[in-house]
Amino acid sequence: MPGSTSDNNKWNLGYTYVYAVCITGIALLLIYNQGIFPHYTPSTWGWVYALVGAAVILALLSFQLPPHGNGMSLDSSVYLACIFVFGLSFALTVLLLSSFILCIVKRDTIWWKHLFNFSVYTIMIMATSLTFSGFGGSSGPLLSGLLHAYAISMAIYFSFNALLIALFYYIVLKASLLDTLKGLMRDTLLAYLSTLVLSLVLTILVYHNGIVGLVLFLCLSVLLSYSFKQMFTMYRSIEERANRDQRTGLFNHSYFEVVLEEEIRKSQMNGAALSLAMIDIDDFKKYNDHFGHLKGDGLIVFLAEMLKNETTDSEIIVSRYGGEEFSLLLPSHDTVQAKSFIDRLRKTLNNSLFEGTEIFPQGCLSFSAGIAGYQPDIHDKSELVEQADQALYYAKKQGKNMVHIFGNQSLLEQDIDFSQEVRDIEQQLNLFMYKDLETFKHSKRVFRYAMDVSEQLHLDALSKRKFTLGALIHDIGKLEIPWGILNKKDKLEPEEWEMVKWHVTWGKKMALTNDKFKDLAPYIELHHERYDGTGYPYGFKGEEIPRLCRMLTIIDSFDAMTTERPYQTTKSVDEAIVELRACAGSQFDPELTEFFIRYIESRELRPKVASL
Known part of the structure; x- marks a missing residue:
């Protein structure tokens, strides 16, 4: 299949990148942890267990951020506070134990993802600690005279996180590195700023209030995580309403434009087949004029429900394009497969009972459809739409109740x-x-x-x-x-x-x-x-x-x-x-x-x- 070799190469590069990050993370742990944890006092181990528990809880309370659903959790505030209060070796010990617990709890996640996340955190913690020390910072209480050291080291933490994730998307998806970085920073900046501020709050609470301060911090962080989760749920609900046609419940024209562009981009990248079908109810104006707009709307909803039922549990995206016209985007379907599917829909509609079908020239409900397939030389999404529309026009011209593929005239x-x-x-x-x-x-x-x-x-x-x-x-x-x-x-x-x-x-x-x-x-x-x-x-x-x-x-x-x-x-x-x-x-x-x-x-x- 065209593009499959290129796609495999991208993933091979992606795995190579993951392995490189994992090896780097493990090496940094061995170098900077220095095997110091066997010498911890019982009091120090008490703090290790407490902070590991806090990190695990916050990691499990992860949330998604609008608009793209980027995953986020507030556990970074715990690791940053560990650096500021206890130092680098202690922070790496907390990270190691919390990662081990998460690996057991989240057994459904593949092992290399756990190792990759652990390694990314290790690199971020190491870079942050070295930056903090380089600007005069030292473990202990929060010092107001060194606020610049805290600010710069936290900026390094955020920057390394964004860069390491963006590099993965760049290698695997060939997305623009600069655009990916901008997108990540734009989408996660608010949550990250909350994390960074919380790390300073935890630093103060742990040093001056002990376990009570940690409990107060954990309560505040859990509430904040829950608030972010609710915000994303509300955003998705509003987005869903904005993307749906109110009358039919199908996706609307605006959403179709967005998803068409996305699917074309995927086909360009991996060479997968993609077809677009445009459907128009035959003689709808005649039905509307005879029975009125209310009945006409009922016919539109009837076809919409049929399209929805017939495409459930498939990757086919159905939208109301406008009026009595619908669009179906069929990923992984070439034009022959798309025609076979749309023809089956057409015959299903022909055999469907609906009030007033006797006035149609065909004696039944029918639609005409035009199909266009994505080609590498498609310059713009409007070309694919135009081709499908021309094929639809040809189907109408040939007597309606038929499906035509663009360019298939005699x-x-x-x-x-x-x-x-x-x-x-x-x-x-x-x-x-x-x-x-x-x-x-x-x-x-x-x-x-x-x-x-x-x-x-x-x-x-x-x-x-x-x-x-x-x-x-x-x-x-x-x-x-x-x-x-x-x-x-x-x-x-x-x-x-x-x-x-x-x-x-x-x-x-x-x-x-x-x-x-x-x-x-x-x-x-x-x-x-x-x-x-x-x-x-x-x-x-x-x-x-x-x-x-x-x-x-x-x-x-x-x-x-x-x-x-x-x-x-x-x-x-x-x-x-x-x-x-x-x-x-x-x-x-x-x-x-x-x-x-x-x-x-x-x-x-x-x-x-x-x-x-």
Whole structure:
């Protein structure tokens, strides 16, 4: 399966990181504990047991923090107080015993996670203690003159915790290290500040009030842990209501947008299949007009309940997209599997009894559905939605009560549709005839190159359609550029060049106004991105740019170099090939550059061979 090797490599690196942290933690324990605990007095052992008990209780009363549910507990306040009052060796002894007890109590947690947590705490405690000593701190009562030492050492404790956890996410999930650190600090800062303040409170109470002070601290900490837990429960309850459609109880459109982006990101990372289905109740308006909105709402709820029941205990995410339209996000389903599942839902609905079905042309309840599958060159989540929506439109056009996969028209239908789309785009390009004839001719030439290259690349019909039509319409945004700038013979001024660069954004907006051409937007918007990340409008780099957009960049540049332009010298084919190779790896994808050069060279040889 594509991506599985990469996924295994990430986890292998993750395990290597875990083992490295564990070895470091155990080594630091052996070095800094110094085997001093056999020499503890009975009084010292009494404090060890008391503080171990407090640490275990607080660890068991862990809680989650909004918005992402990051786990947290207040046991760190105990370890910090141990450092401040009793010193490093004592703190490591308390950590060792409490970790051992937690390992017994939480037997359902895999052993290496216990060892990893213990090692992380060991590293944090060691770094904090050394920082505290380095700034003049010493074990004993809280000294007001050394508040800076307490503050800096606690900041080190927090920083090491965030860094060690963020590194794990970075290695395994390939998440941005900086973004992960920011997220962790943002989400846990309040709870951590509470922990740090509590550690100072415990330091004072233990030193001056003994066991009574520890009991008071424990009462306060338990109440605080319970409050954080209740806060998270309340947050989740509010979030759940915000993410649900009030009428159907399904997820709403806003939540669908969020989870779609997340699922696409997962598919990008691990290569797993992902399909999106859009469902629309057939002839709903007719039913609504005949029976009224109340009955119409009842029909929407009826279908929603059926979808909910049929997807219970599955990973399929059902949302009310709007009106009588629903979306189903199907992780781990390719389009064939998704079609089979949606077809089964459709037949179930056909056989369902509901008041008033006799008015439907089909004589039963029915829906039409469109399915689109995630592909690596999907640039934006809106593309997947648009593809599913187009497939839904096609299903409606074919007589309703059917499921259609995007791009699965017959060859004849595809040819007819393609020819009509080319004519529609050419009608828009005809506006260049009076404004900039050269752009019109350039677009036609790039289109012809794209047609040839799509055959050389052996593209499927759907990719060929998008690539070639995208090539034809890629410069449509130049219609918004003033005539004087488009036809200027001299070199463009910086502000004029900035205006020219806007044509990709204007062109995208123009394409998005026409439902038929929404999926061409990436070719318009991204054909000036560069392989090294210095292009515009986003500065995408390498494979962040869809593959066929990278190819369009090469074709567009080659034609621009080999035809007359007002602000640059025309190159011969050989000179253009030299330029392409010189810019491979910076402006152009190296592999696609060589592919295009081979195509051009074979194309240039044809007339010579024919004349022999």
